[in-house]
Amino acid sequence: MSRHARDDNVPLNADATSSRDLALEVENLRTVFHTEHEQIHAVDGISFNIRRGETVGLVGESGSGKSVTARSILGLIESPGEIDPASAIRFEGDNITEYTESEYESIRGDGIAMVFQDPLSTLNPVYTVGNQIKEALSLHQDLRGTAATERAIELLEEVGIPDAARRVTEYPHQFSGGMRQRAVIAMALACAPEVLICDEPTTALDVTIQAQIIDLLMDIQAERDLSILFITHDMGVIAEVADRVNVMYAGEIVESAPVEPLFAEPKHPYTRGLLRSIPSTQTSGDRLETIKGEVPTPNEPASSCRFAPRCPKSFEECSEVAPIPTAVGDDPDHDAACLLYPESMTTDEAVAHHRPADDGGEQ
């Protein structure tokens, strides 16, 4: 059940950081959805961790498995979805994938909280914003009545909602988009979680509001020493918020690195493609490039590079060998899963390095 049983699958960010500094550790997470005809490996053996007070980015196109990762961490995967029992998600010393539903309820909101993409549909339309914040307070902090109302007003003030004492009694539809997302953040912060998962928190908002919400999240993080998992498809946002970045493609993490080396020297062809598709990195006059095609649905165990059909650098072996995360570049934390690496080897040697050899590796 632990990493030792699966030594063949080296966690991407395996480094010297002692586990006491880790707020959250995801090891070899696999989330499978069983449909009538096939199995969708929505998250296919990913590993990463978040240190205390750090923001880790999870970036990729839609369909890459980012949101399923977030929901897997919070134990929100429901039938026909299932987390492979060999997966581990460590939070406060426990493997929370083994938690019962009621154990999970006690850490949701309290230990790990989440901010969702669309603030309007995230708030229940028939209850006041205050009611929904107080609900969290009464569940985890046993605050009720006036004390809870006062705390809710404080929280709304903390996330920058003016006239909070009045707004606490208003309904979500009376809030503007940006204010709604602030209210959702207030709700997520209500019980002082250690880890905050932000799933595309700015995607549904205007550009100016986006910047405000990001500033707010960064301020809150600094104040509370919060660990954030920031999920987005937007490389521009990632550059602003993240300390370390994991690039996800078709259920796998294809590259992971601290933010500077990732943007300065992206190694994986997919990451390079993503970076070329953000406007700010373009020298003026160039046409904005996009990666053609769509993320494939991972409906069988990886036996090739899933990016191969779209990869400008793909070669023959790419459709025969599934690449494994490999150290690339100067930074020890910089890994990529691509048959072109390690750079020091010839292509044949590199392919041999990735090929599941005789060590009993999977598939």
Added chain:
Amino acid sequence: MGRWEYFLKRVLLMVPIVFLGTTVTFLILRVGPIDPAAAIIGPSGDTEAYAAIRDSLGLDQPLWIQYAEFMRDLLTLQLGESWVVVRGQSVWELVGVYGPRTLWLGFWSILIPIFVGLPLGFYAGLNPNTLADYIASFGGIVWRAMPNFWLAVIFVSVLTQSDALFGFSWGDWLVETQIVTPPDLSGLWEPTQFLGALKAILPAALVLGSASMGNEMRIGRTAVLETKNANYVEMAKAKGVPGRLVVWKHMFRNALIPLVPVITGEAFLLLGGSVLVETVFAINGLGYLFFQATINGDVPLVGSLMFLFILLSVGINILQDFLYTVIDPRVGYDGGA
């Protein structure tokens, strides 16, 4: 605009609707094919008596005067007298006799589906694609597909012979009741009287409510399935709200919103459907009275009953707006944010 302002507006809107409905009723009665004088006199009457009656009824006055008097009488709730069905009897008295039976029937045929159909539908929605869901959904479809008149006849014949069929006499069970007779509605506050009246109306209410029960179940199931996948439900779970509270607090209230018009809409249908069921079960309620008045050309009785039906529909409409206003805070909100 606040929710309650909006509600008030809706209520005020009902005034012109009552006016319009009553006017249409007048047109149908006076300009239509029914000749009240002929109806009173019957086929054998002679022309002189006929003319006298027309005169005394004011039927030869200009139409607009007739209209003004008609409207004045109804809007001041002077419902007049029956001319044919029970000649000389005041309409209010007739309504006093026939009305409670219909209300009693209507009340239970709305209530039973709500307390049977809704919970079944919600349960099926919470446990989709399980055996219980299939049984409930299939049963609901079959139940809804059975026509009222057929179901009513089957009920009557099975219940009257229940002794011979099952060795169990429905008529003697708990309290003695008749099966095909108007329910005795006196002394309802006494438990045995109440039970008797309820038992007497139960088969008819089940028949009349059968379609509603099926509908409410089906739509309740869909509504729960929809709210189940709503983002606010996921958010509630992500906050650590226990499963049971997610269902009761976050799902059900939202699931009720699409059900409000379904339930009130069925209340309208019951107005029409009750004539048939009342006839089979011999309940002799308003539906029966209206039917008699219509085939006998009892113009003032028909007009007054129509007016009462209009008031009832408007009342149901107001109730619907009231329920919306209570359940959904977005009511009357005209965008902006």
